[in-house]
Amino acid sequence: MRMPNRHNEKGIALILSILALLLLSAIAVGMMYMSTTEASINANFKAEETEYFAARAGVEEVRDRMLPSNPNTINNFVPVGRHRSRPSGPLYSAKRRDHGQCDDWTSSGESFV
Numbered sequence: 130m131r132m133p134n135r136h137n138e139k140g141i142a143l144i145l146s147i148l149a150l151l152l153l154s155a156i157a158v159g160m161m162y163m164s165t166t167e168a169s170i171n172a173n174f175k176a177e178e179t180e181y182f183a184a185r186a187g188v189e190e191v192r193d194r195m196l197p198s199n200p201n202t203i204n205n206f207v208p209v210g211r212h213r214s215r216p217s218g219p220l221y222s223a224k225r226r227d228h229g230q231c232d233d234w235t236s237s238g239e240s241f242v
Contacts, residue, residue, distance in 0.1 A: 194203045 191203075193199060194201055196202060
């Protein structure tokens with residue numbers, strides 16, 4: 130049996146297999162990074178949804194307590210005007226820049242100080 134001459138081989142198969150392994154490793158690392166990013170995005174979305182619905186529930190609770198028919202109404206705490214009457218519409222409040230005090234007024238322009 131005759132032995133083949135191996136002096137002319139350059140080892141190209143080894144180099145190709147190392148490059149293929151490097152490529153597969155890079156793909157695996159990229160997929161792991163993507164899955165970690167996806168998990169953090171999912172956690173942020175869940176936290177945002179929880180905060181949104183908690184805030185929405187608070188707004189709905191205040192709206193419910195503003196009804197005069199509610200036994201836990203907060204209408205007793207609404208500020209009264211100069212004539213000791215409650216405003217018929219929404220009451221707006223803003224801080225004046227020059228004096229630093231709050232002025233209250235209704236949508237019709239009536240001042241409630």
